[in-house]
Amino acid sequence: MKKDKTNKPSKELPLGFVDRQEKELLVRDFIISNIKEVMIKYGFQYLETPSFEYSDSIGKFLPDKDRPDEGIFSFQDENKWLSLRYDLTAPLARYIAKNYLEIPKPFKRYQLGTVWRNEKPGPGRFREFLQFDADYVGTKSLQADAELCVMISEILEKCGLNKSEYIIKISSRKITEKLFNNLNVNDTQQKLNALRALDKIDRLGWESVKQLLGKGRKDKSGDFTKGVNLSSENIEVIEKELKKKSPNSEDLIEILKIFKDYNFSNYEFDPSIIRGLEYYTGTIFEVNLKFDVKNNKGQVIQFGSIGGGGRYDNLVNNFGNYDAPATGISIGLDRLVYALMQKKEFKIKQSKPVVICVFNKKSMKEYIGLQIILREAGISTEIYPGENKLKKQMEYANKIKSPAVILYGEDEIKSGKPTLRNLSSGKEKSIEIKELINEIKKII
RNA sequence: GCAGCAGUAGCUCAGUUGGUUAGAGCACUAGUUUGUGGAACUAGGGGUCGGUGGUUCGAAUCCACCCUGCUGUACCA
Numbered sequence: 001m002k003k004d005k006t007n008k009p010s011k012e013l014p015l016g017f018v019d020r021q022e023k024e025l026l027v028r029d030f031i032i033s034n035i036k037e038v039m040i041k042y043g044f045q046y047l048e049t050p051s052f053e054y055s056d057s058i059g060k061f062l063p064d065k066d067r068p069d070e071g072i073f074s075f076q077d078e079n080k081w082l083s084l085r086y087d088l089t090a091p092l093a094r095y096i097a098k099n100y101l102e103i104p105k106p107f108k109r110y111q112l113g114t115v116w117r118n119e120k121p122g123p124g125r126f127r128e129f130l131q132f133d134a135d136y137v138g139t140k141s142l143q144a145d146a147e148l149c150v151m152i153s154e155i156l157e158k159c160g161l162n163k164s165e166y167i168i169k170i171s172s173r174k175i176t177e178k179l180f181n182n183l184n185v186n187d188t189q190q191k192l193n194a195l196r197a198l199d200k201i202d203r204l205g206w207e208s209v210k211q212l213l214g215k216g217r218k219d220k221s222g223d224f225t226k227g228v229n230l231s232s233e234n235i236e237v238i239e240k241e242l243k244k245k246s247p248n249s250e251d252l253i254e255i256l257k258i259f260k261d262y263n264f265s266n267y268e269f270d271p272s273i274i275r276g277l278e279y280y281t282g283t284i285f286e287v288n289l290k291f292d293v294k295n296n297k298g299q300v301i302q303f304g305s306i307g308g309g310g311r312y313d314n315l316v317n318n319f320g321n322y323d324a325p326a327t328g329i330s331i332g333l334d335r336l337v338y339a340l341m342q343k344k345e346f347k348i349k350q351s352k353p354v355v356i357c358v359f360n361k362k363s364m365k366e367y368i369g370l371q372i373i374l375r376e377a378g379i380s381t382e383i384y385p386g387e388n389k390l391k392k393q394m395e396y397a398n399k400i401k402s403p404a405v406i407l408y409g410e411d412e413i414k415s416g417k418p419t420l421r422n423l424s425s426g427k428e429k430s431i432e433i434k435e436l437i438n439e440i441k442k443i444i
Numbered sequence: 445g446c447a448g449c450a451g452u453a454g455c456u457c458a459g460u461u462g463g464u465u466a467g468a469g470c471a472c473u474a475g476u477u478u479g480u481g482g483a484a485c486u487a488g489g490g491g492u493c494g495g496u497g498g499u500u501c502g503a504a505u506c507c508a509c510c511c512u513g514c515u516g517u518a519c520c521a
Contacts, residue, residue: 015512058521071520087521119520120445196519204517219517223447226518276520359479394481402481409479423481 016120016127020334026348027337028130032112034158035132042151044110044134049091051114055081057319058090071119084116088133089315089328096137096326097319105324106138112333126334132307135328137316142251145283145311146258148329152287152307153266155331159340161289169270170285173310174249176274179241183234192278193228198242199274202288203304210235242271251282275308283327284310293339303339307331351444353380355397358387359409366413370406370433377437379444397423403443406436 013019020028039046055074074083085091088111096107111133121127134151136144149168156166176198180191197212204212211217213235216227230238247253247269259267267285275284286308293303309329316324354374356367367383374381384393390407397405407419407428418436421428422443431439 012512090521117520120518122515125520217517219447221447221449221516223517225446279521357479390479391477391481396481398481405481407479411479419479421480426480426482428480 018126024337026350027341028333030348031159031333031336035155038151038155039110044108047109047111049095051084052082053085053091055083057094058083058085071117073116073118086117087115088113088131092135093315096316096324097322100322106136108136110134130333132331132333133328135326137326138324140325142254143258145327146255149285150262150264152329163266165290167288167290168267168285169273169288170267171271171273172249172252172283173280174282175271183237190228195274197228198272201272244271275310279312279315280310281313282311289339293342306336351380352401353382354404354440355402356383356406357390357393358384363413366408370408379440404440
């Protein structure tokens with residue numbers, strides 16, 4: 001099969017990149033078609049921006065100075081740095097800033113696009129993946145924030161999830177902001193680290209997070225993570241505040257009221273959700289799946305959220321003088337596909353071709369004639385690509401999961417009655433060409 | 445990045461205290477059936493045992509470093 005390995009190109013993929021096969025892509029297409037349907041219903045415009053942007057458009061202008069250029073794929077082109085986009089929000093901010101005068105205000109757009117991140121891949125997390133974004137730009141109305149949650153929930157349910165299988169968690173940055181002010185935690189770095197620690201409550205639980213807020217924590221593998229060094233009194237106050245079951249911040253009270261008007265209840269106020277982004281200014285939400293996700297060895301893995309978002313009122317402003325408050329949501333589609341494929345048996349209809357077997361090249365005209373008739377009737381059909389013996393042709397048809405095979409040899413051609421073999425039952429029938437379409441439709 | 449575990453055929457794995465030409469199942473190829481797939485039987489191809497260096501008469505097996513994968517953790521715009 002393979003002999004000389006020297007100087008052969010590598011068949012391996014770069015770290016964090018994967019081939020995606022039909023089974024997965026069909027589920028993805030199914031999700032995408034649901035997304036588009038809902039987006040049209042909600043009145044969002046479809047937008048596409050390029051994969052590459054100037055690095056400073058998506059990097060340096062971010063207010064998140066904590067990570068300047070790390071984690072993105074970049075290269076230099078004629079003295080300018082270009083980067084592959086790492087999300088769809090930064091390019092949107094750039095787009096708004098560039099086209100501000102022409103676009104309607106507020107501007108509602110959705111986008112589907114591949115994004116790239118130069119970081120360590122994890123279960124269901126790759127360095128190249130498809131993201132879905134929907135954003136409202138140019139409005140401070142909390143109706144927008146609320147509607148995004150309702151909308152994403154509608155998408156998930158269209159995809160086959162029921163209310164017990166997912167939850168939208170919602171909170172506001174204003175809660176933690178106020179909390180830290182009251183506690184006199186003003187050091188930006190300390191605040192940021194504290195937020196990051198709090199973001200892990202879901203995964204690690206309160207005890208571990210309290211360790212992180214205090215002196216630090218050792219994980220299961222024995223690795224030690226440095227703590228934030230808050231006093232135990234402050235940690236108690238934080239825990240008490242973030243365990244509250246109902247919000248006391250005005251923006252959330254309003255949003256919850258809107259939820260009620262929408263008759264939307266599959267959410268949960270959870271002051272412990274943080275979302276890593278430094279650019280969020282108000283509402284934050286997260287989409288979580290409530291069932292176990294397993295890897296290919298059957299182990300339950302820490303899957304985390306499949307997406308989230310929130311209000312970022314200052315991002316567009318970074319590009320110039322336009323004041324464009326915004327709110328948006330992002331979903332990692334490949335992660336959703338990964339989870340969904342385990343949860344539901346997706347019976348996605350993809351009709352495999354009926355195979356017309358080749359007995360003799362001289363009869364090609366007859367085979368093609370049949371093929372045209374069937375294809376015109378909308379039946380996926382192919383003439384066996386090659387001239388192998390019938391056995392090979394049958395094996396091929398079986399392998400590609402073809403529903404049926406048509407045998408149209410010399411005898412059949414003479415009598416004008418091809419033989420139709422049903423590949424799941426193994427039964428054969430000799431039928432008139434005009435009956436062929438109906439018979440095949442019965443099988444498919 | 446840090447930590448733990450792992451890497452033997454396309455896949456899943458076995459390989460005893462270092463010892464001849466490294467094995468199995470599935471998959472693949474050919475045949476039993478030159479007009480019949482999914483079952484069975486027969487035969488066959490395919491491995492520098494993740495890589496490099498070292499210890500040794502001898503390494504898949506021991507040591508070092510590196511690479512890759514998994515899991516946790518960190519970061520995640």
